[in-house]
């Protein structure tokens with residue numbers, strides 16, 4: 001098999017890249033190790049930044065998102081039983097975010113790819129990227145039990161944190177930056193309308209909690225839990241009781257309970273691999289970087305990377321200049337580090353570390369009071385939340 005761009009992974013990064021390249025008249029092949037149902041039902045992110053929304057619309061993949069997604073103009077911060085709303089459009093000159101689940105983004109992009117785009121092979125596991133530093137890189141893969149080779153002009157590793165693409169960058173040229181957190185998120189999906197019409201980020205002595213949603217009838221809620229927690233060790237009744245404690249306000253706000261349909265624990269990690277390019281191999285999305293989910297940045301960073309790559313390759317095709325491809329890693333890393341900083345700030349603002357001192361507890365409250373009383377502090381949060389510009 002031969003193609004211009006070999007894409008490993010059909011998560012949001014790989015699927016959107018295939019769509020952007022198709023629209024630019026550049027052919028690609030997508031290899032995905034899992035089956036279609038798995039990719040379409042994997043519960044993950046749910047908040048699309050303004051820039052992501054704009055890109056999906058421009059790519060012709062925004063029709064259902066605009067019909068079914070929920071535009072959100074703010075979030076609520078909750079601490080010491082108080083509530084403070086951050087108004088995004090007022091602070092950012094009109095920017096907002098969209099609640100539309102990653103599962104739905106993937107379903108829309110898969111349907112478009114299968115209808116109009118190039119080959120998208122499910123259950124096709126990439127085994128290795130070879131010749132990344134030559135003019136003709138290859139992806140060795142196994143599809144339906146048979147090993148094959150995809151010859152490419154470029155390979156883009158969109159295969160997530162556990163994929164194979166990153167391994168093709170020689171260790172001597174790689175630098176990694178990492179932080180793990182001593183807590184995770186116990187996340188539930190529940191068949192109950194969200195108890196608030198915007199996301200609620202709650203700071204509490206017992207730990208962080210987040211109220212989010214997937215649709216007008218499905219709530220997504222999270223609890224900070226110790227690292228290594230088994231989701232099944234939490235009874236549904238105990239989850240609701242703990243959520244009620246952490247969301248409690250002085251004004252009698254109430255959390256609606258409903259049947260829990262899914263529960264899982266997500267570990268929290270910050271990770272960056274530099275550089276994001278080696279020869280003709282480019283890394284995009286979780287293959288190159290991970291953020292803790294507190295800032296809702298993971299999916300949006302993946303989108304930013306593939307937009308940068310698609311623009312750079314289109315530029316090369318139109319002008320013959322590899323200038324933007326050469327700048328890919330630096331361009332992406334500028335935005336990645338801003339998102340790392342923002343996600344780290346949000347995480348340390350809202351979570352209670354197991355070894356937190358009384359001094360650190362007071363500092364967290366002072367930071368929250370500052371956000372609630374200073375337009376400058378609030379604007380910084382609103383700009384970060386609604387997103388950093390795509391390069």
Ligand SMILES: Cc1cc2nc3c(=O)[nH]c(=O)nc-3n(C[C@H](O)[C@H](O)[C@H](O)COP(=O)(O)OP(=O)(O)OC[C@H]3O[C@@H](n4cnc5c(N)ncnc54)[C@H](O)[C@@H]3O)c2cc1C
Nearest residue numbers: 009011012013033044045126159160285286296297298299
């Ligand atoms: C459990 C979990 C919960 C999350 N929750 C949130 C959240 O609430 N908010 C938020 O903003 N972000 C969240 N994230 C992060 C967000 O989902 C990711 O940043 C986003 O999925 C990145 O997209 P991606 O396409 O780069 O990678 P992925 O979505 O990981 O896609 C990679 C794809 O590559 C495939 N693949 C892997 N190896 C191979 C191989 N060898 N060959 C072929 N295919 C391969 C995988 O099957 C997968 O389909 C969460 C992540 C996880 C893991």
